Amino acid sequence: MAKSELKKITEDQLGEGKLIEGDTLAILGKMGDNMVDLGISSPPYNKQGKQKGWLVKNVVYNDYGDALPERTYQENQLSVLDEIYRITKPGGSFFYNHKIRWNKGTMFHPMDWLRNTKWSVKQEIIWDRMIAANIRGWRFWQVEERIYWLYKPIGDQLIGKELNSADAKMTSIWRGVPENGKKNPHPAPFPLWLPARIIISILGTQKSGIVIDPYVGSGTTALAAKILGHKYIGIDRSPAYIEMASERLNNGSREKDKIQKELNLHQVEESFKERKSQGKNVGKYRLPSSIRKRESGPTMPLIR
Numbered sequence: 001m002a003k004s005e006l007k008k009i010t011e012d013q014l015g016e017g018k019l020i021e022g023d024t025l026a027i028l029g030k031m032g033d034n035m036v037d038l039g040i041s042s043p044p045y046n047k048q049g050k051q052k053g054w055l056v057k058n059v060v061y062n063d064y065g066d067a068l069p070e071r072t073y074q075e076n077q078l079s080v081l082d083e084i085y086r087i088t089k090p091g092g093s094f095f096y097n098h099k100i101r102w103n104k105g106t107m108f109h110p111m112d113w114l115r116n117t118k119w120s121v122k123q124e125i126i127w128d129r130m131i132a133a134n135i136r137g138w139r140f141w142q143v144e145e146r147i148y149w150l151y152k153p154i155g156d157q158l159i160g161k162e163l164n165s166a167d168a169k170m171t172s173i174w175r176g177v178p179e180n181g182k183k184n185p186h187p188a189p190f191p192l193w194l195p196a197r198i199i200i201s202i203l204g205t206q207k208s209g210i211v212i213d214p215y216v217g218s219g220t221t222a223l224a225a226k227i228l229g230h231k232y233i234g235i236d237r238s239p240a241y242i243e244m245a246s247e248r249l250n251n252g253s254r255e256k257d258k259i260q261k262e263l264n265l266h267q268v269e270e271s272f273k274e275r276k277s278q279g280k281n282v283g284k285y286r287l288p289s290s291i292r293k294r295e296s297g298p299t300m301p302l303i304r
């Protein structure tokens with residue numbers, strides 16, 4: 001959908017979903033209140049382009065420098081997050097992927113601006129990507145990013161409803177490598193399991209909801225929503241990425257098996273309720289012993 005065609009975006013125009021080219025904040029302004037059920041997104045991180053000598057330089061967007069003054073960047077993110085709050089139904093959620101960054105020794109944490117939004121911060125999930133972009137040793141390798149589960153309360157009810165047992169068994173650490181650059185030419189795509197995990201856990205697959213990704217890039221969130229039976233709205237400023245996403249959605253069946261693999265993880269033999277009624281353990285979570293054991297490495301002398 002081209003920018004010029006856009007007047008007001010309403011639910012009945014959506015069909016199976018829409019990809020919209022344009023600036024996120026401007027497009028969100030054309031959407032009505034309380035329209036979407038769930039959002040999932042990874043914004044540009046304001047990486048400061050070439051100044052960041054300690055980062056590998058492969059995350060380069062095709063028409064965007066990603067180098068705003070930090071204050072301008074944070075103010076823009078705050079406005080985007082509050083617009084998404086406005087268009088989200090009460091009881092709806094937004095999953096916001098970001099990371100801790102440093103510039104000349106000053107740390108910027110996503111909570112610096114998240115606390116000033118209208119959202120209630122329900123959980124901080126650590127995404128252990130098992131791979132880092134650092135090429136210098138100023139700090140330990142930063143292998144993690146963060147995913148903030150933001151919740152729009154119903155009245156003064158800040159907590160919302162419980163997850164199903166099959167979804168609540170996921171821990172707050174999600175381990176999985178980023179998408180393979182050879183399979184997806186976008187510089188920073190989600191792996192498909194990530195939006196799929198969120199959609200399955202929050203919306204399920206029985207009823208159709210509306211899922212938005214305000215920085216849709218190669219269309220990963222939209223594709224997961226489509227395969228799982230939901231409507232999607234994807235926004236990106238780059239015509240090339242909108243084209244890429246559109247093509248991917250048209251050939252979506254090729255990636256169904258990845259969604260199936262994630263769905264297979266959302267199963268329990270007995271629900272929490274059933275275990276409780278049979279007096280079985282409903283308490284502690286323990287990692288399998290194979291993971292708990294410390295990995296053994298080469299033996300190093302303790303004292304030199």
Ligand SMILES: C[S@@+](CC[C@H](N)C(=O)[O-])C[C@H]1O[C@@H](n2cnc3c(N)ncnc32)[C@H](O)[C@@H]1O
Pocket residue numbers: 022023024025041042043044061064186188189190191214215216217218219220221235236237238241
């Ligand atoms: C981290 S990428 C998102 C990748 C996406 N999750 C995927 O799976 O492909 C961020 C995207 O935001 C887009 N973008 C940056 N600034 C934007 C803006 N002001 N409005 C709309 N899109 C923007 C970039 O073109 C880029 O595709």
